Amino acid sequence: MSTPLLEIRGLSKRFGGLVAVDDVNFCIAPGETLGLIGPNGAGKTxxxxxxxxxxxxxxxxxxxxxRSITSASAFRRARQGIGRTFQIMKPFPGLSVLDNVAVGALFGTSTTAKALRVAREEAREWLELMDLSRHADQRADELGGPDRKRLELAKAIAMKPKLLLLDEVMAGLNHVEIDDVIEAIRKVRSTGISVLVIEHVIKAVQSLADRLLVLHHGKQIIEGAPDAVLADPRVIEAYLGRRRA
Amino acid sequence: MQLLAQILANGVLLGGLYALMALGLALIWGVLNIVNLAHGAFIMLGAYVGYYLFSLFHIDPFVALPVSMGALFCLGYLIQRHLLNLIARAPMFNTLLITFGLDVVLTYLAQMFFSADFRTINPGYAGANFTLFGITLPLVRVLAFLVAIVLTVALWLFLSRFRVGRAIRATAQNLGAARLYGVEPRRLYALTFGLGAALAGGAGDLYGVVSQINPYIGAALTAKSFAIAIIGGLENPLGVVVGGIFLGIVESLTALYVGPTYVDVASFGILVLVLILRPNGLLGAAA
Amino acid sequence: MTPKLKVALAVAVTCALASLPWLASATILQFSISTLLLATLAQGWNIIGGYTGYASFGNSVFFGLGSYGTAIAMVQWHLPFGVGLVFGAVLAVVFALVLGIPVLRLRGHYFAIATLALSQVMTAIVSNLEIAGRNTGLVLPLLNGDPLFYELSLALLVLATLTVFWIAHSRFGFGLIAIRENEDAAASMGINTTLYKVLAFAISGIFSALAGGIHAYWITFIDPVSAFDLSLNVKMIIMTVFGGPASILGPVVGAFVLSGISEILSSAISSVASLFFGAVIIVAVVFMPRGLADVLRRFRKTGWRYFSENVKKYRL
Structure with a gap:
C-alpha cells in the first residue's frame, strides 16, 4: 500500500480536565473520503x-x-495542502464573494506569487462550480445560509488542497439544499482530492464516504465500511440510540 | 522593615481608590464591550461635583459622594441612551473614537466652566493621621479606601443578587439576554453605562479629597484605570480590587526603590506583560 | 476616469503642491509642512489600522523613536541629518519586530491597550535616558530652510501614498485585508499571519519614524512628552477614519480637511477649536462611520438617506 495522505497516530487533546480527543488513530488514502461521525461533544471539531x-x-x-506536521503552524499546513471549512462559518465579511474565494487562490497551496487578476479569474471558475457566480460582486455578509455554506466550500477548494476537512457543512440546511451540497462535494472529490467529512446528517455521510469512523467521548469506537459501521450495535447505542431517546 | 510596611500600607490605601476608579471602566467594557476613553473625564467631573458642593455649600465630600454618583449616573445614562446606543453595533473602533470625542468635549467644557486652575477638596480633617502598629495612616486615605471597598462589594452584590444586576451580567455573555430578564436592551445598556459613570463619579469625589484636580487629569486616570482593569480581569469586581491594590503597591515600591520617574515604566510595563502572558487578568483563567 | 488620466492628475497635483514654496507665505508654508507630516502619519497608520485592522496606539512611539533617533545621531554623535533619519527608521523597525511579535498576538481592544501602554513605557524610559537628554530633551542644530522641509515632507507623503497604493493592489495587501476580516480564516487559507502583521507594523512604523525625524529637525527641539505625544496618535486615527480607512487617498484627504478646519478655527476663535474637534469626531462616527471616501462613493446613489441609513444600520 502507498503512503497514506494523512496519518494520525495516538492523537489526544486535553482541555483542563476534559479529554476532548482520546488516543485516535486512522489514515486517509489519496483520493479517499472518510466520514467522521459521532454525537455532539464527541470531539469531532x-x-x-x-x-x-x-x-x-x-x-x-x-x-x-x-512527514510529521504535528508542530507546524496552521498556515504552513494550509500551504502543504490541508484546506478546511469552519462549522461556525468564517467568511471575510467585508470582501466581495469573488474576493473571498480569490484569497484561497492567491494563497492556499500556490507557491508562486500570482497577480490579483489571475487569482480572481481562478476564483470565478470556482464560483461557477459552486453555483455562486450570480453573487460574485455581493459582500460575503449579505449572503443567505445555503450560499454561505457554498462560499465556505469554494474558499477551501480554491486553495487547491490535497486534503479537504469539512466541518458540518450541511448543518442547518433542508433536504434539497443538502442534496445540492452533496452534489458540490462530489464535484470537488472528482478532482482527486481526499476529503474528511464531519457530519451530523448520517444520510449525507453514508452516501459520500468510502469509510466511516465513529467518535464517542473523544474515543474512536469503530472504523470501517459505512453499512457495516452503521449496523454495529455499539454505534447504534452511542449515537443512534441516543438520538432516538 | 518599618519602612517597607509603611510603603505597603500606602500602596494598599492608594490601591483601594485605584480599584474604584477602574471598576466602572471594567463594568462598561465587560458588559457593553465599550472601551470608554472618557472614563477619566467622568472621574474628573465627579471630583468637580464634590469640589463645588464643598466650596460653595460646605458639604462634606463623604456626604457629597451620593450626589457625585447620582449626577454622573444621569450623565452616563443620557450619553448611552441618546448617543452611544446609536452606534452600538458599529465596529469596536468607532466606539473607541466616539468616546475619545466625548473626552475632548467634556475636558473642554470643564476647562471653560471650572477654569484650568488646580483645586483640592480640603475638609478640616484633611491633615489628620493616626498610627497603627507604628505605621502612619492619613485619615482621609483610610476613609477613601473603606468607601471604595464598600462600593465595590455593593456592586458585586447588585450584580449577583438583583434581577437587573443579573440581567447586566447575562448581557456580557450575550447581547440579547436582557430580554430574557424582561428588560429592554436599550434601557439596560443605558443603565449599565450610567452605573459605570456613577462609580467613576464616586471615585472622582474621593480622588478630589486625596489629590489635586484640574480639567486635564482625565487622560492619565483613564490609562491607569485600563491598567487596573486588565491586570484584575474583567470578569468580577473583586479582581479589579486585587488589580488596584497590586498596582498601588507596585507604584509605591517603585517610587521608593527605583525612583519616582520610573513609576509609569513599572505600571504600564506590568500591564503589557499581563496582556501578553495572561490576557484574562492575573486572576482570570489562563488563555 | 481612465487609469492614465488618473496618473496624469496625480502627477499634476503633486507638481502643483511641489511649487507651493515659491507661491505661499511663510505662515502658510509652516502650516503646510505640519499638515503634510500629519498626512504621512495618517497614511502610515492606515497600513496597520486601516488595512490590517489592528488599532495601533503605538504609532506615536514610532514617531518618537524617529525624532529621538535623528536628534541623538545629530546632537550626540554629530552625524548628518540623512544618517539620523535612517537611524530613527532602524529604531522603529527594531521596535516593530521585537515588540510587534508578542503584542500583535493580541486582538481587538487588547492590542489597542497594549500599544497604548507601550507608548507610556517608552515615554518614561526615554525621559530617564542620559543620551536622550532626560526630561529636558535635546536641541537640534538650527536650519533655516522651510522650503527644503516642505519638499522633504511632500516627498515622504508621496512615498507613503505610493506604498499604500501598492499594498491595495498586491498579494501582500490582500493578505492584510484577509487578516483584518477574519484572522483565523486567513491563517487556515495559508497566510503567514504573524509575518504579515509584523511587516505591516514595521512599514507603518518606518513612515511614522521618518516623519518624526523630519519634524524634529524642523522644529529643532524635542522632549519626551511632545515626541511621544499620544494625542498625535489619536490624530492619525481620526484623520484616517474621517477620510476613509483602507482607502488610498482617504487619510490624506482627512488630514488636509481636518488640519485646514482646525487651523481656520484656531486662528479665528482659538479656544473653541478643540471643542469643535471633539464634536466633529462624534458627529462623524455617528453619521459617516466609514469615512469621507465612502460618503463620496455612495452619496450619489442614496442621497441624504445615506446618513440616516448609517444610523439605522448600527443602532441598538
Missing part, C-alpha cells in the same frame, strides 16, 4: 482543529504525506 493546526495536540503525531 477538536479533531479537525488538531489536523488543521488551530489547536496543538497534548500527545500523538500527525503525518501528512509521510
Amino acid at each position: 477538536t479533531l479537525i482543529n488538531l489536523i488543521s493546526g488551530s489547536v496543538t495536540p497534548t500527545t500523538g503525531e500527525i503525518l501528512f504525506e509521510g
Whole structure:
C-alpha cells in the first residue's frame, strides 16, 4: 500500500480536565473520503482543529504525506495542502464573494506569487462550480445560509488542497439544499482530492464516504465500511440510540 | 522593615481608590464591550461635583459622594441612551473614537466652566493621621479606601443578587439576554453605562479629597484605570480590587526603590506583560 | 476616469503642491509642512489600522523613536541629518519586530491597550535616558530652510501614498485585508499571519519614524512628552477614519480637511477649536462611520438617506 495522505497516530487533546480527543488513530488514502461521525461533544471539531493546526495536540503525531506536521503552524499546513471549512462559518465579511474565494487562490497551496487578476479569474471558475457566480460582486455578509455554506466550500477548494476537512457543512440546511451540497462535494472529490467529512446528517455521510469512523467521548469506537459501521450495535447505542431517546 | 510596611500600607490605601476608579471602566467594557476613553473625564467631573458642593455649600465630600454618583449616573445614562446606543453595533473602533470625542468635549467644557486652575477638596480633617502598629495612616486615605471597598462589594452584590444586576451580567455573555430578564436592551445598556459613570463619579469625589484636580487629569486616570482593569480581569469586581491594590503597591515600591520617574515604566510595563502572558487578568483563567 | 488620466492628475497635483514654496507665505508654508507630516502619519497608520485592522496606539512611539533617533545621531554623535533619519527608521523597525511579535498576538481592544501602554513605557524610559537628554530633551542644530522641509515632507507623503497604493493592489495587501476580516480564516487559507502583521507594523512604523525625524529637525527641539505625544496618535486615527480607512487617498484627504478646519478655527476663535474637534469626531462616527471616501462613493446613489441609513444600520 502507498503512503497514506494523512496519518494520525495516538492523537489526544486535553482541555483542563476534559479529554476532548482520546488516543485516535486512522489514515486517509489519496483520493479517499472518510466520514467522521459521532454525537455532539464527541470531539469531532477538536479533531479537525488538531489536523488543521488551530489547536496543538497534548500527545500523538500527525503525518501528512509521510512527514510529521504535528508542530507546524496552521498556515504552513494550509500551504502543504490541508484546506478546511469552519462549522461556525468564517467568511471575510467585508470582501466581495469573488474576493473571498480569490484569497484561497492567491494563497492556499500556490507557491508562486500570482497577480490579483489571475487569482480572481481562478476564483470565478470556482464560483461557477459552486453555483455562486450570480453573487460574485455581493459582500460575503449579505449572503443567505445555503450560499454561505457554498462560499465556505469554494474558499477551501480554491486553495487547491490535497486534503479537504469539512466541518458540518450541511448543518442547518433542508433536504434539497443538502442534496445540492452533496452534489458540490462530489464535484470537488472528482478532482482527486481526499476529503474528511464531519457530519451530523448520517444520510449525507453514508452516501459520500468510502469509510466511516465513529467518535464517542473523544474515543474512536469503530472504523470501517459505512453499512457495516452503521449496523454495529455499539454505534447504534452511542449515537443512534441516543438520538432516538 | 518599618519602612517597607509603611510603603505597603500606602500602596494598599492608594490601591483601594485605584480599584474604584477602574471598576466602572471594567463594568462598561465587560458588559457593553465599550472601551470608554472618557472614563477619566467622568472621574474628573465627579471630583468637580464634590469640589463645588464643598466650596460653595460646605458639604462634606463623604456626604457629597451620593450626589457625585447620582449626577454622573444621569450623565452616563443620557450619553448611552441618546448617543452611544446609536452606534452600538458599529465596529469596536468607532466606539473607541466616539468616546475619545466625548473626552475632548467634556475636558473642554470643564476647562471653560471650572477654569484650568488646580483645586483640592480640603475638609478640616484633611491633615489628620493616626498610627497603627507604628505605621502612619492619613485619615482621609483610610476613609477613601473603606468607601471604595464598600462600593465595590455593593456592586458585586447588585450584580449577583438583583434581577437587573443579573440581567447586566447575562448581557456580557450575550447581547440579547436582557430580554430574557424582561428588560429592554436599550434601557439596560443605558443603565449599565450610567452605573459605570456613577462609580467613576464616586471615585472622582474621593480622588478630589486625596489629590489635586484640574480639567486635564482625565487622560492619565483613564490609562491607569485600563491598567487596573486588565491586570484584575474583567470578569468580577473583586479582581479589579486585587488589580488596584497590586498596582498601588507596585507604584509605591517603585517610587521608593527605583525612583519616582520610573513609576509609569513599572505600571504600564506590568500591564503589557499581563496582556501578553495572561490576557484574562492575573486572576482570570489562563488563555 | 481612465487609469492614465488618473496618473496624469496625480502627477499634476503633486507638481502643483511641489511649487507651493515659491507661491505661499511663510505662515502658510509652516502650516503646510505640519499638515503634510500629519498626512504621512495618517497614511502610515492606515497600513496597520486601516488595512490590517489592528488599532495601533503605538504609532506615536514610532514617531518618537524617529525624532529621538535623528536628534541623538545629530546632537550626540554629530552625524548628518540623512544618517539620523535612517537611524530613527532602524529604531522603529527594531521596535516593530521585537515588540510587534508578542503584542500583535493580541486582538481587538487588547492590542489597542497594549500599544497604548507601550507608548507610556517608552515615554518614561526615554525621559530617564542620559543620551536622550532626560526630561529636558535635546536641541537640534538650527536650519533655516522651510522650503527644503516642505519638499522633504511632500516627498515622504508621496512615498507613503505610493506604498499604500501598492499594498491595495498586491498579494501582500490582500493578505492584510484577509487578516483584518477574519484572522483565523486567513491563517487556515495559508497566510503567514504573524509575518504579515509584523511587516505591516514595521512599514507603518518606518513612515511614522521618518516623519518624526523630519519634524524634529524642523522644529529643532524635542522632549519626551511632545515626541511621544499620544494625542498625535489619536490624530492619525481620526484623520484616517474621517477620510476613509483602507482607502488610498482617504487619510490624506482627512488630514488636509481636518488640519485646514482646525487651523481656520484656531486662528479665528482659538479656544473653541478643540471643542469643535471633539464634536466633529462624534458627529462623524455617528453619521459617516466609514469615512469621507465612502460618503463620496455612495452619496450619489442614496442621497441624504445615506446618513440616516448609517444610523439605522448600527443602532441598538
